[in-house]
Amino acid sequence: MIDIAPVATDPSTASAQSADAAVMLDHVTCRFITADGKATVALQDFSLSIGVGEFCAVVGPTGCGKSTTLSLITGLVKPTTGTVQVMGQPVNGIHPGIGFVFQSDAVFPWRTVIDNVAAGPMFRGQGKKAAHELAQDWLRRVGLIGFEKHYPHQLSGGMRKRVALAQTFINHPEILLMDEPFSALDMQTRTLMQDELLQLWSMSGGSVLFVTHDLEEAVALADKVIVLTARPATVKRVYEIDLPRPRIMSEVRYQQSFITYAHRIWDDLRQEVRIN
Numbered sequence: 022m023i024d025i026a027p028v029a030t031d032p033s034t035a036s037a038q039s040a041d042a043a044v045m046l047d048h049v050t051c052r053f054i055t056a057d058g059k060a061t062v063a064l065q066d067f068s069l070s071i072g073v074g075e076f077c078a079v080v081g082p083t084g085c086g087k088s089t090t091l092s093l094i095t096g097l098v099k100p101t102t103g104t105v106q107v108m109g110q111p112v113n114g115i116h117p118g119i120g121f122v123f124q125s126d127a128v129f130p131w132r133t134v135i136d137n138v139a140a141g142p143m144f145r146g147q148g149k150k151a152a153h154e155l156a157q158d159w160l161r162r163v164g165l166i167g168f169e170k171h172y173p174h175q176l177s178g179g180m181r182k183r184v185a186l187a188q189t190f191i192n193h194p195e196i197l198l199m200d201e202p203f204s205a206l207d208m209q210t211r212t213l214m215q216d217e218l219l220q221l222w223s224m225s226g227g228s229v230l231f232v233t234h235d236l237e238e239a240v241a242l243a244d245k246v247i248v249l250t251a252r253p254a255t256v257k258r259v260y261e262i263d264l265p266r267p268r269i270m271s272e273v274r275y276q277q278s279f280i281t282y283a284h285r286i287w288d289d290l291r292q293e294v295r296i297n
Contacts, residue, residue: 120194
């Protein structure tokens with residue numbers, strides 16, 4: 022059995038690595054004022070660093086602030102204290118190099134599949150013909166040739182998620198933020214989509230921050246799994262996942278090293294879930 026030692030997060034180390042990080046949150050605290058006028062602390066003294074080209078998964082109890090972390094990186098939420106940087110620059114709005122895949126399908130229901138995928142390049146100034154040629158190539162990559170003229174309501178959940186991935190990767194994001202993108206899919210479709218994501222990511226060279234409630238999904242996909250505490254969230258532990266790539270989801274879960282990682286991370290996470 023492989024002995025896996027958890028790597029504790031050191032905020033000072035995260036700060037020192039900021040020049041080499043795609044995303045860096047340094048000692049961030051984030052407070053919200055509720056409708057009844059009370060202050061709620063979502064994140065507290067939160068430090069996180071994601072390297073260029075790194076696949077990072079975040080797990081934590083329900084409601085601990087995982088999605089708030091994504092909102093801070095996009096600039097939709099401002100930190101109360103601390104700093105947030107993307108590609109070495111302070112966040113002042115949505116960085117053009119960021120792509121986002123949501124839990125729900127963020128496709129235009131009135132547009133065909135190919136028009137949905139071509140929308141990003143056209144928004145960035147590319148002509149319709151060139152954008153459609155590029156979209157056709159991405160539909161081929163995600164296995165949707167023959168469905169170009171279909172509308173989203175005519176597709177299965179897995180096919181709509183393939184549209185969403187093509188819609189995102191066509192813009193060549195430097196940083197991909199994913200908020201439980203496969204949680205609504207059945208197990209078989211989910212496994213196929215996880216393999217699809219890994220293949221697309223390996224070709225892109227971008228950085229990924231993947232929020233999930235599924236611990237096995239996190240271990241199987243990521244280079245690094247970050248465990249958050251119960252709210253107010255801070256980073257409890259960081260696990261470097263030393264599993265060989267390329268990974269095939271249907272196989273990696275049966276490796277003894279995978280099982281060891283999952284057990285150790287769950288021991289950490291279970292303590293926080295009980296608090297919550």
